[in-house]
Amino acid sequence: MAGFSCSLQYDQYQTILLGLMMMMTALSLGSFSCVCRAQDPSQLSLDYYSKTCPDAQKVVRTEMECAVKENPRNAAAILRLHFHDCFVQGCDGSILLDDTATLKGEKTASQNANSLIGFDLVDRIKNQLESQCPGTVSCADLLAIAARDATLLLGGPYWDVPVGRKDAKSTSLELADADIPTPDQGLIAQMTKFLEKGLSVTDLVALVGAHTVGMARCASFRGRIYGGFELTSGLGPASEALLGKLRETCPASGGDGNVAAMDYVTPYLFDNAFYESLVAGDGLLGSDQELYSSLVGFETADLVKTYASDAIAFFEQFSESMVKMGNITNPEAGEVRKMCRFVNT
Structure with a gap:
C-alpha cells in the first residue's frame, strides 16, 4: 500500500503479527480462534466504504499494528477512547474534539482528564485515511475499527465492524461528566448507566472485560487499596504481595498519576x-x-464466574457487546471531519 506512513509495510508486518498471534493464542486459548459476525445494525453497514474507500480498514490496521508494536498500551488507549466516545451522544467522535473559542470539548470531563491518551495516534491514522480517501471516512468509524484491531492485536477476538457513522459537530461536557461510569461506582449506578444506553447487564460485564488490558491511575484506585481490598480478597500470599506492590505504586497521598495494570x-x-x-x-x-462482590450482583457475579472459567464465552460476548455499543449513534446530523480534533469550517 503506497503512501502509508508506518515504518513497517503491511505485508512485512504480517509475518511478525502471525508469530505474535500464535504465541498469544497458545498462551490464552490453545487452538481456539473466535471470528464473531456482526449483528444487524439499523443505520450502519459492513460495506459502507466498499466503493468510496475500499482500503479503509487496511489503512487503520496497518497503523494500529505499528502503534501496538511500538507500545502495547496504545491498544488499551484506543479501546478506552471508543468506549468514552460512545457513552456521550453516541459513537460520533465527539471525544476527539479539542476546545476552541466557540466549542467546549469533552476532554476535560472528570473521567477523561488525565485519563485518556491516544489522540496523536488517531491523528496519524486519520492523516493516512485522508491521503487515501479525502473526506470519506469519519473519525467515529476510525475509532470503531481501530478498537476492534486493538483487541485483535493483543490476542482478543475479531468481529466485523459496521460502519457509516457521522462525526458530531457539537460536544457535551455535561453528559461526559454524568454518563461515563466512574472507577468507584456501585453496581446499581453502573447498571443504570448501561441500561440508559440500551446496553444490558450482560453487556456491562463483558465490556468491562476490556480492563484485561490497560492501566489505571493511582487516583482511581487509592480508595480501593486503602479501604476495600481486604474486604473482598482472601489475602493469601499472592494477594498480600499484590496489595503491598500496589501501595508502593500508589501511596496514601501523592502520586496520583502513578499507574498500575488492571490485569496484573x-x-x-x-x-x-x-x-x-x-x-x-x-x-x-x-x-x-x-x-463480583456486590450484595445485589447475583447476575453479574454468575457472569464473572462464567467468563473466568470460559474464555471462549467471554470472547463471543465481548464481540457482540462491542458491536451493540458501536451501534449507538448520534441522531443529530453530522459530518465527516477532515481533522478529528476540529469540526469542518
Missing part, C-alpha cells in the same frame, strides 16, 4: 485473567470488583 497477571494480553482476579477478590478498581 497478563496486562498486555487480551484474555480472561481479569475475571479470575475478580473471583479472587483482587480487582484493582472498586467498580470492577463490584461486579
